[in-house]
Amino acid sequence: MAPFSIAIVDPYDAGSMLAPAFAEHGVASVMVASTSSVPQEHRASFDPAAYCRLLFANDDLAAIIEALRDIEVRHVIPGSERGVNLADRLAGALGLPGNGTDLSPARRNKFLMIQRASDCGIRVPRQFRSDDVSAMREWIEADGLWPAIVKPCEAIGSEGVRLCASHAELTLAFHSILGRTNCLDVFNDTVLAQEYLRGNEYVIDTVSRDGVHRLAGLWAYRKPAAGFETVGRLASKDLLTAEGPLADQLFAFAVDVLNALEIRNGPAHCELIIDDKGPALVEIGARLHGGPPAHLMSREAIGDSQLDQMVRSIVAPKAFLEQAGQRYRLTRRAAMFFLRDRKLAGTIEGLPSARRIVWNAKEGEPLPPVAGLATLIHSDARVIEADIEITAGRLSCELLQTRDAVESIAPAWRGLLEQARSNRAFASPSWYLAALEVQPWLAPRVLASFRGETLAGVIPLVWDHRADVVCFATALSDYNDLIVARGDVAPARLLMSVARARFRNLELACVRADSDCAQAEARVATFGERKVVCPYAEISSGYEAWLSSRSITFRKNLKRAIRRASSHRIEVGRLDPSQHKSLDLASRFLQLHKDRFGERSLFVRDPVARAFVARALPELLRDGSAALFGFWANEQLAGVNVCMVGVDSLCYWNAGFLSSAGAFSPGALMIHAGLREACAMGLHEFDMMRGAEAYKMRWCGCVREIGRLL
Numbered sequence: 129m130a131p132f133s134i135a136i137v138d139p140y141d142a143g144s145m146l147a148p149a150f151a152e153h154g155v156a157s158v159m160v161a162s163t164s165s166v167p168q169e170h171r172a173s174f175d176p177a178a179y180c181r182l183l184f185a186n187d188d189l190a191a192i193i194e195a196l197r198d199i200e201v202r203h204v205i206p207g208s209e210r211g212v213n214l215a216d217r218l219a220g221a222l223g224l225p226g227n228g229t230d231l232s233p234a235r236r237n238k239f240l241m242i243q244r245a246s247d248c249g250i251r252v253p254r255q256f257r258s259d260d261v262s263a264m265r266e267w268i269e270a271d272g273l274w275p276a277i278v279k280p281c282e283a284i285g286s287e288g289v290r291l292c293a294s295h296a297e298l299t300l301a302f303h304s305i306l307g308r309t310n311c312l313d314v315f316n317d318t319v320l321a322q323e324y325l326r327g328n329e330y331v332i333d334t335v336s337r338d339g340v341h342r343l344a345g346l347w348a349y350r351k352p353a354a355g356f357e358t359v360g361r362l363a364s365k366d367l368l369t370a371e372g373p374l375a376d377q378l379f380a381f382a383v384d385v386l387n388a389l390e391i392r393n394g395p396a397h398c399e400l401i402i403d404d405k406g407p408a409l410v411e412i413g414a415r416l417h418g419g420p421p422a423h424l425m426s427r428e429a430i431g432d433s434q435l436d437q438m439v440r441s442i443v444a445p446k447a448f449l450e451q452a453g454q455r456y457r458l459t460r461r462a463a464m465f466f467l468r469d470r471k472l473a474g475t476i477e478g479l480p481s482a483r484r485i486v487w488n489a490k491e492g493e494p495l496p497p498v499a500g501l502a503t504l505i506h507s508d509a510r511v512i513e514a515d516i517e518i519t520a521g522r523l524s525c526e527l528l529q530t531r532d533a534v535e536s537i538a539p540a541w542r543g544l545l546e547q548a549r550s551n552r553a554f555a556s557p558s559w560y561l562a563a564l565e566v567q568p569w570l571a572p573r574v575l576a577s578f579r580g581e582t583l584a585g586v587i588p589l590v591w592d593h594r595a596d597v598v599c600f601a602t603a604l605s606d607y608n609d610l611i612v613a614r615g616d617v618a619p620a621r622l623l624m625s626v627a628r629a630r631f632r633n634l635e636l637a638c639v640r641a642d643s644d645c646a647q648a649e650a651r652v653a654t655f656g657e658r659k660v661v662c663p664y665a666e667i668s669s670g671y672e673a674w675l676s677s678r679s680i681t682f683r684k685n686l687k688r689a690i691r692r693a694s695s696h697r698i699e700v701g702r703l704d705p706s707q708h709k710s711l712d713l714a715s716r717f718l719q720l721h722k723d724r725f726g727e728r729s730l731f732v733r734d735p736v737a738r739a740f741v742a743r744a745l746p747e748l749l750r751d752g753s754a755a756l757f758g759f760w761a762n763e764q765l766a767g768v769n770v771c772m773v774g775v776d777s778l779c780y781w782n783a784g785f786l787s788s789a790g791a792f793s794p795g796a797l798m799i800h801a802g803l804r805e806a807c808a809m810g811l812h813e814f815d816m817m818r819g820a821e822a823y824k825m826r827w828c829g830c831v832r833e834i835g836r837l838l
Contacts, residue, residue: 132202133180134442135160137215140170142416142423143207145435147178153443156180158199160192162214163313185214193221203442205394206415209284210312212236225338225393227414235389235414237281239320242409248388250381251408253323257281261302264321265295277322277359278302283310284413286360286497291324297356324359327403329410331365332382333417335437337445339392342452343370343379344434345417345426361497363520365422367429367462370455381407389414395438421464421484425503428483429462461509465519467500472521478625479515480650481506511650514617523584523619525626528574531564537576540583542751547613549644551779552753553772554605559753560588562744563601566736569594570601575626577612577619585612585619587627587645589634598631600638604737606662606772606779606817607834608636609643620648636837638818646837655835661820663828664777664813671807682826686800689793696761700797702805703756703768705749713756714745717768721784729784745770757801759785759794769798777813778806799827 135158136146147157159179164186166174176182181199183192196204196218204224206215212235219226227235234240239257246252256267268276275293278301283289287310290301305319333345346368352358369375382398389412397417399410416423417434426433441448467476470487477485487500502519506512517523528534538557545555553559564570570590577585587610590601600608612620624645627634639645639655646653667674675683693700705713718738722729731738748754755778759767767785771778780802785794803814816824820831 131155131443133158133199134203134205135183135196135201135215135218136179136205136207137211137218138162138209139179139207140167140174140210141208141419142435143211144170144173144175145420145423146205146207146416146439147175149435149439150443151178153439155443158183158196158201160196160204160211160214160218161185162210167210169311189217193218196222205438205442209236209413209415212414227391227393231390235391235412238279238411239281239318241389241411242322245385245388245409248384250384250388251406253277253325253408253410255320255322257318257320259306259318261299261306261319264302264319265298268292268298268321271323273321273323275324277324278305279320279322279360280305280310280314280316281318281320282312282314282316284312286362287311288316289360290356291354291359292356301356325401325403325408327401329399329401330368330378331417332378332398332400333434334379334382334386334396334398335434335441335448336386336391336393336396337441337448337452339387340449340452341383341386342437342441342448343375343455344395344432344437345430345456346370346375346378347417362466364463364465364516365418367426367458369458375455377402377407381409382412385409385412394441395434397434419501421486421501421503424484425462425464425505428505429460430456430458432456460505460507461512462503462505463512463516465502465504465516466498467502467519468498469521470499472519473500474629475525475622475625476502476519478629479504479518479621481511481515506650508650510617514621517618518622518625522579523622524578525622526576526578527630528576529572531561531572534561534564534572534574537574537583537586541586541611544583544586544613545611548611549614549775550609550611551607551772551774553748553781554607555588555609555611556748556751556753557588558747558751559605559744560601562740562747563604564590565743566739567602573598573631575623575630577622579619584616585610585623587611587623589627589631597633597635598627599635602740603637604740605638606781607640607643607774608638609640609645610648612644617648620644621650624648638834639837640832640834642832654838655833656838659833659835660818661831662815662817662834663820663824663831664815664817665803665828666812666830667803667807667814668812671804674803674807677829678826686796689796690800693792693797696792698792698797699758699760700794700801701757702801703758705756711765713749713768714742716765717745717756717770717782717784718742719784720766720768720786721782723786724784748772754781755802755805757798757805759789759792759798761786761789761792767794767798769795769802771802774811774813774815776811777815778802778809778811779815779817781817795823803827 133156137160158181161184204219206212213232216229216232220229234244242252258264279289288305292298305316329349331347348366350363395416398412400407423433423435481504483505484503541557573589573591575587641653755771757769766789769783770781772781806814
């Protein structure tokens with residue numbers, strides 16, 4: 129048998145969670161409705177089985193009071209804004225703990241609420257209530273209050289709230305309120321105007337028992353730019369830490385308001401604005417904050433919620449009072465975001481901080497003002513900030529499926545690449561377009577992210593219709609990646625989320641674990657089984673430090689090769705393409721590669737690879753994303769080493785030389801020239817890229833792996 133029963137008046141919104149929560153403690157709940165039936169907007173979520181009895185309002189309030197007395201109800205609490213006043217009346221009539229009825233009207237009517245708080249010495253906005261728009265206009269002008277807030281006296285949320293900056297806007301807002309019945313079935317016989325305060329807005333959740341108040345949650349509101357219709361809208365709510373000067377200031381202010389409105393028992397949430405003059409009251413609700421998502425998020429982020437504290441204040445009042453001075457500990461960053469764009473469906477769900485996503489309308493249905501709600505929770509605040517930017521719709525994403533569309537963003541792509549961590553050659557539009565040109569079975573599938581009109585990110589994909597996969601453009605790239613400015617996580621995350629949601633056959637090969645592709649998803653990167661080793665030399669301490677790290681045999685052989693080449697007047701160094709305009713360097717490289725490897729040469733065996741080099745290399749040389757190192761013997765270019773430029777590295781890609789020059793170690797000498805150039809440039813790595821061949825390992829002391837990102 130239950131220890132006692134409670135009555136919940138209008139158990140909607142967050143109040144719908146009360147009966148199940150009390151049931152966990154063996155407490156039965158009675159549902160009391162202030163209306164003759166469950167309001168239409170709450171019927172889908174209302175569960176009558178959660179209650180031992182259902183009582184609906186009628187003209188005979190005494191009958192409801194008698195029924196609650198017969199059931200031996202020990203507490204009456206409001207389950208939503210609708211039930212605040214009736215809960216006060218019932219608790220008072222039954223002689224149960226409550227907040228009394230003297231100030232009940234002020235706990236619902238915003239004009240009376242602000243007036244009462246002001247009388248108690250609490251800072252509030254100036255206000256004026258009237259059923260005459262002319263009188264309201266005169267008040268605004270007399271006090272110089274344009275723009276002014278106009279709203280109903282007893283609505284909830286942002287219903288009817290307008291920011292009026294002109295006579296026309298005031299008239300429109302005023303007449304949209306006066307004489308209407310709001311969503312709580314309250315007739316608007318007057319309209320409220322208030323001073324518009326500019327500042328940061330906060331909400332303080334509390335639970336009270338016998339006049340002792342406990343902090344249950346602190347929230348910061350983010351709002352869109354204030355306009356006529358947007359001033360009351362929320363963009364997001366961030367759960368804040370309960371420690372520190374700001375928390376102390378917010379809670380102290382809320383306690384003053386609770387005492388002024390004589391809220392001694394139950395939950396409340398106080399909304400205030402802090403501007404350059406300090407905190408000022410917006411309003412207070414003598415009920416639970418918001419809907420279920422806020423309390424579910426709070427449970428996950430701090431292990432508790434206002435609703436849980438409310439239940440404990442009734443089922444274990446002694447322990448609640450003993451712990452009233454304790455503050456919660458925020459273990460994760462948490463935010464709740466109000467969605468207004470259905471096009472984000474499928475993208476938001478893939479964000480690393482996404483916990484619960486609720487859409488208020490099915491696809492194809494008209495969208496309500498709030499299209500959905502996203503709960504974002506993560507231990508890293510930077511992850512949340514990036515996900516909020518995506519969720520807020522401040523970034524857009526476009527799919528480019530034609531070459532013309534890709535070429536149209538190529539200049540901005542190149543500019544973005546200068547700010548990125550990606551390899552300058554492999555991630556360049558020149559590399560991508562060359563691959564597209566020589567492989568007619570590829571079709572562009574470039575995802576481009578924008579902040580407003582500015583390109584913020586690119587992931588250069590193609591659809592290979594032969595294999596029916598979406599992938600990077602060519603297997604000749606050692607390091608594939610997306611392109612975003614350094615540290616700009618949000619567009620990288622959006623691109624990866626859209627790519628995974630849009631392309632069921634996505635294959636991201638030759639990706640590094642430290643790439644933006646991998647790190648964008650805020651999880652430990654996982655790769656397919658077939659990974660490839662990439663050796664590299666760490667040269668951040670300079671050439672001499674690197675050389676001393678090599679074996680004695682390696683140093684002797686290198687010194688001998690350098691001395692022998694010098695004695696034969698062989699020159700090795702970086703080529704300046706502008707000084708060799710008469711020489712087709714791409715063709716010369718291909719010839720030398722064939723001479724070095726014969727039929728084993730990739731560019732002999734694969735005409736597509738040969739065509740790609742002929743197409744891509746000249747442009748890479750012109751824009752500086754590729755560097756060539758030449759081996760000159762008898763005034764003839766007898767060897768070419770192609771290196772790709774990284775942000776902090778020079779990357780050895782491929783080389784060829786005349787077989788007749790083999791005795792002079794042209795490969796080793798060109799690698800040495802490239803490494804010395806990288807040291808002179810102050811780079812941190814000389815990268816030998818794919819393949820752990822023995823000759824590479826002699827130059828390198830470090831390795832990394834690349835693979836297919838899962």
